[in-house]
Amino acid sequence: MIASSRREFVKAGGLALAGFGLAPLFMKRFSNPGAPEVIEMRSDTMGAHVWFDPIGLYVEPGTTARWIVRDNVHTTTAYHPRNDKHALRIPEGAVPWDSGYLVKPGEYFDVRLDVPGVYDYYCTPHEGAGMVGRIVVGDSRGPGAQPFDYWVDKPGTDGWRRVPDAARTAFPSIKRILSERRVHPPARDR
């Protein structure tokens, strides 16, 4: 790994709490000094099939998730209105992330997940093909635990983009993630 290829984003949630003076207590209680949880960003040679592996992951609050490119070009991008008007599907207190394009194999992007709840994310060029993933942090609360169209007709959601059909069918269920902790994509996608 060359230094210039390393991009980090280690603040989801913690910064939101810092303003209330709660971050130290929160982070002490849930801090995880261990290695990051790695999520590979994969593809076949011709780019016909793309996937995150694992596609579903359970972690404790304070864990750092690391997305690393193995093949093709990808992003990891949180479902959040700040990211091109995507629907909110991460905890309301968490800071959204967008890695931008990770082009070279081995490039990676880190996000520390402090706020408990469900985090749904996608790959920008591949969302329409169903390249999405889900992380459950601590427990299954928040917008990510709601049905995909929970926000329709609610104030303040003008222009939000619906989750594409291919992505809806790709997400593993929260129940399965809580049961298995690491959910791999179907064999046909690997």
Next chain:
Amino acid sequence: MKAIPVVVLAGVLSVGMLVATPNTAVAQREAARAGDTTLAPLHEPPGGPYRKVSGLVPLPDFVPGLGTLYVDPATLPAGPFLAYDHQGNLVSSIYMIPLKDMNAHKAFSGLKVAQERVNHVDIMFNAGHPGVAEPHYHVILWYVSPQRAAQLVK
């Protein structure tokens, strides 16, 4: 001074012609193409309106499975994208057709061609990439054999 036998002279000339003919043919072909601006250049960089794709969007210079890509931005998303191998030789022309345009029965007509002898054609699904960030099909007109195309993996 000895006279060179006619047979020997003829042999030398024949060999010389055999060696020279392919280069002459290539040169003639290049010369014929040079005046036709509608044809894709056989060697990288193609010049004209074509831009290296990796300079337009975040993609590697050499895309595994395809090669080094160039496109006239005015023709996006369909292209053609011109693909060159590591030696800078044109190996394919690629047309990228979004699924949504297929489903909308959109027509793509008058697309440019390289007018090289097409060896074979691949029509392959692609999940998306910067530049055409949605599911689409690659229609690939290969000017090289499947064996040479397979060498473009890296």
